[in-house]
Amino acid sequence: xxxxxxxxxxxxxxxxxxxxxxxxxxxxxxxxxxxxxxxxxxxxxxxxxxxxxxxxxxxxxxxxxxxxxxxxxxxxxxxxxxxxxxxxxxxxxxxxxxxxxxxxxxxxxxxxxxxxxxxxxxxxxxxxxxxxxxxxxxxxxxxxxxxxxxxxxxxxxxxxxxxxxxxxxxxxxxxxxxxxxxxxxxxxxxxxxxxxxxxxxxxxxxxxxxxxxxxxxxxxxxxxxxxxxxxxxxxxxxxxxxxxxxxxxxxxxxxxxxxxxxxxxxxxxxxxxxxxxxxxxxxxxxxxx
Amino acid sequence: xxxxxxxxxxxxxxxxxxxxxxxxxxxxxxxxxxxxxxxxxxxxxxxxxxxxxxxxxxxxxxxxxxxxxxxxxxxxxxxxxxxxxxxxxxxxxxxxxxxxxxxxxxxxxxxxxxxxxxxxxxxxxxxxxxxxxxxxxxxxxxxxxxxxxxxxxxxxxxxxxxxxxxxxxxxxxxxxxxxxxxxxxxxxxxxxxxxxxxxxxxxxxxxxxxxxxxxxxxxxxxxxxxxxxxxxxxxxxxxxxxxxxxxxxxxxxxxxxxxxxxxxxxxxxxxxxxxxxxxxxxxxxxxxxxxxxxxxxxxxxxxxxxxxxxxxxxxxxxxxxxxxxxxxxxxxxxxxxxxxxxxxxxxxxxxxxxxxxxxxxxxxxxxxxxxxxxxxxxxxxxxxxxxxxxxxxxxxxxxxxxxxxxxxxxxxxxxxxxxxxxxxxxxxxxxxxxxxxxxxxxxxxxxxxxxxxxxxxxxxxxxxxxxxxxxxxxxxxxxxxxxxxxxxxxxxxxxxxxxxxxxxxxxxxxxxxxxxxxxxxxxxxxxxxxxxxxxxxxxxxxxxxxxxxxxx
Numbered sequence: 001x002x003x004x005x006x007x008x009x010x011x012x013x014x015x016x017x018x019x020x021x022x023x024x025x026x027x028x029x030x031x032x033x034x035x036x037x038x039x040x041x042x043x044x045x046x047x048x049x050x051x052x053x054x055x056x057x058x059x060x061x062x063x064x065x066x067x068x069x070x071x072x073x074x075x076x077x078x079x080x081x082x083x084x085x086x087x088x089x090x091x092x093x094x095x096x097x098x099x100x101x102x103x104x105x106x107x108x109x110x111x112x113x114x115x116x117x118x119x120x121x122x123x124x125x126x127x128x129x130x131x132x133x134x135x136x137x138x139x140x141x142x143x144x145x146x147x148x149x150x151x152x153x154x155x156x157x158x159x160x161x162x163x164x165x166x167x168x169x170x171x172x173x174x175x176x177x178x179x180x181x182x183x184x185x186x187x188x189x190x191x192x193x194x195x196x197x198x199x200x201x202x203x204x205x206x207x208x209x210x211x212x213x214x215x216x217x218x219x220x221x222x223x224x225x226x227x228x229x230x231x232x233x234x235x236x237x238x239x240x241x242x243x244x245x246x247x248x249x250x251x252x253x254x255x256x257x258x259x260x261x262x263x264x265x266x267x268x269x270x271x272x273x274x275x276x277x278x279x280x281x282x283x284x285x286x287x288x289x
Numbered sequence: 290x291x292x293x294x295x296x297x298x299x300x301x302x303x304x305x306x307x308x309x310x311x312x313x314x315x316x317x318x319x320x321x322x323x324x325x326x327x328x329x330x331x332x333x334x335x336x337x338x339x340x341x342x343x344x345x346x347x348x349x350x351x352x353x354x355x356x357x358x359x360x361x362x363x364x365x366x367x368x369x370x371x372x373x374x375x376x377x378x379x380x381x382x383x384x385x386x387x388x389x390x391x392x393x394x395x396x397x398x399x400x401x402x403x404x405x406x407x408x409x410x411x412x413x414x415x416x417x418x419x420x421x422x423x424x425x426x427x428x429x430x431x432x433x434x435x436x437x438x439x440x441x442x443x444x445x446x447x448x449x450x451x452x453x454x455x456x457x458x459x460x461x462x463x464x465x466x467x468x469x470x471x472x473x474x475x476x477x478x479x480x481x482x483x484x485x486x487x488x489x490x491x492x493x494x495x496x497x498x499x500x501x502x503x504x505x506x507x508x509x510x511x512x513x514x515x516x517x518x519x520x521x522x523x524x525x526x527x528x529x530x531x532x533x534x535x536x537x538x539x540x541x542x543x544x545x546x547x548x549x550x551x552x553x554x555x556x557x558x559x560x561x562x563x564x565x566x567x568x569x570x571x572x573x574x575x576x577x578x579x580x581x582x583x584x585x586x587x588x589x590x591x592x593x594x595x596x597x598x599x600x601x602x603x604x605x606x607x608x609x610x611x612x613x614x615x616x617x618x619x620x621x622x623x624x625x626x627x628x629x630x631x632x633x634x635x636x637x638x639x640x641x642x643x644x645x646x647x648x649x650x651x652x653x654x655x656x657x658x659x660x661x662x663x664x665x666x667x668x669x670x671x672x673x674x675x676x677x678x679x680x681x682x683x684x685x686x687x688x689x690x691x692x693x694x695x696x697x698x699x700x701x702x703x704x705x706x707x708x709x710x711x712x713x714x715x716x717x718x719x720x721x722x723x724x725x726x727x728x729x730x731x732x733x734x735x736x737x738x739x740x741x742x743x744x745x746x747x748x749x750x751x752x753x754x755x756x757x758x759x760x761x762x763x764x765x766x767x768x769x770x771x772x773x774x775x776x777x778x779x780x781x782x783x784x785x786x787x788x789x790x791x792x793x794x795x796x797x798x799x800x801x802x803x804x805x806x807x808x809x810x811x812x813x814x815x816x817x818x819x820x821x822x823x824x825x826x827x828x829x830x831x832x833x834x835x836x837x838x839x840x841x
Binding site: 144175176209214284 | 562563564565566569599600601602694695698699701702705730731732734735738739740741742743744745751752753754755756772775779782786789
């Protein structure tokens, strides 16, 4: 009874995913979660125990829909919550997969797509939040779970995307990141949510490297450099970063004097440092001899 | 690998020996014509027979070796000195090659009497070595037999006393070692589980170093069982609670040996299933005992370095891994460890932007295994992206096996950076198009962004000209005009001093030696006082003497 109701809610969530507002979907989700609680399937239980596999996958799907819905609503906290709830399901899932084998393979494939989608989103979230350590830990875990098949990982539509983005960001090929975010390269609409954040991120990256790399820049080419729409936006952006505009060129406030000052300041303690070090050696030698 | 093979072949040889030898023992114990009894086989092996006779029956030898360790364990308990149990543990490596189920069964049956309270242990041990129907309480003729061959050692010792738990755990470890060598993992796993439970129930400080060993083999067995590690349902996941419980107890009891080895095992366990964040949390919430055994420290540092490398904390990783490679025992038996640690260290060094010393690759023991890494280093050093990609493609399997693959993939940006640096050093002005072609980058725009980022990150000193599309390098300053050499010098001196301090700390000073010195000093002082008194008393004489001299 409750199970059928759950399936209904789930299909409703899946089919009309994009049209539902966040409040609607979250209402549906909480209803689904209540049902799960009644069925005692809110948390993953070890396979082979009383819980049947269909319930297991139902619960997982509910969480997946929840994760996707919260991404659409740009609610990273809720998303993270769903992801950590899903983690347990994914860990156990491989056990179920090997245990039941045979007929469930087709189902497992469909499962994997959703799973990769959510995991990919998680990676992307970590990337945009600048949590590189977590990003790489997760990546390592993923590749081990696939038996070290990193190529496979990159070939996957959903997982490969954040991996490539990370590599390009690290390298500095921002134009590729830019291209990946436009032109329908994004694997699915949920990923598009991050594009805005990423655009902002790479723009400030480019700006900070430009400050150091160029003595001056013509406004016209800055537009394409920063992936901005019009020259007006360039001017606005330049103001926000405190750049000087003169004769159609952008001049960056030089950072030179500040560093020189810092250098001069460092000069004094430096000789002191040497004296301190030498005294330290002398003391140590004293104790040894 | 080869080490294991030889061990195995050695074992087989031993098996044959035992097959040949037992009959004479059962027939007659005069030990005179053992091999002649087998006549038909032994005819032409006169020399061999002589040899066997000379070096005593290997079975009896092994048994007496094992038993001699009991004495050590007894002393360890009596004197409360862990050094004796360590010595017993150290002898395992020499015994392990000669172990057979029969030997173990015999020792067990002779050690435990049927009436003693811990027959349960004995039964488990016998079950584990597949000799369940050997009767306990030592079949007497066997005892006399072995007694006659090594009369001094075990004559009167075992009958009066209870068997101390240390001895049965020690026998348990021997059984574990044997099962591991003969690849009976399932059985070994069961035995280890039993042993670990028993250790938990006993609360004896003298067991510490032994229990560390038990847990070590426990997790080794778990690793070898059916669904092998990377899969999440491998038995290693199921032993985590046991290990964590063991860790908790060990910490509470200040049991340093177990603490150290269990922390290391847990780390290894987490890393095998790539639970990096868990491993990180474990490190954060535990404190690795400071005065743990050197080998455990080395292992701990290696795993820690691995975790840090994955988390992109290269400086820390580098520090830990350098320490790990330095602490690794230099003997041949630990070669595998130092190779693995060196591999990881090399990758981390590359990731930090350093180029490892060429001498590392020239060491005789390392040369072959490090070859792929050598190629890698060469590609990175020159900044040749093409070479780099081909090296990765060619040796992907090796890198995957070493678990460095994902780290190596991160090197791509370093290769590019080195490439840019080389170019900025060699050209005072170079067009972005040329950079793009040389480094095989996708497009000029990419090249521009990459160079700009390199400038910001301080990789090169240069400026870009957007309108004319080139990179102009600044003059490179003299390194020796900066504080860099002084810093390097300071680092090295600090390392030397730290080394000195550590070696002083590592020295062992005999107990109460200072009292002896005090006594000596006391004596010396007394002698001095006497001397002084004499001088005082003989003051006059001396003056007289002086006077005499003057007189002359």
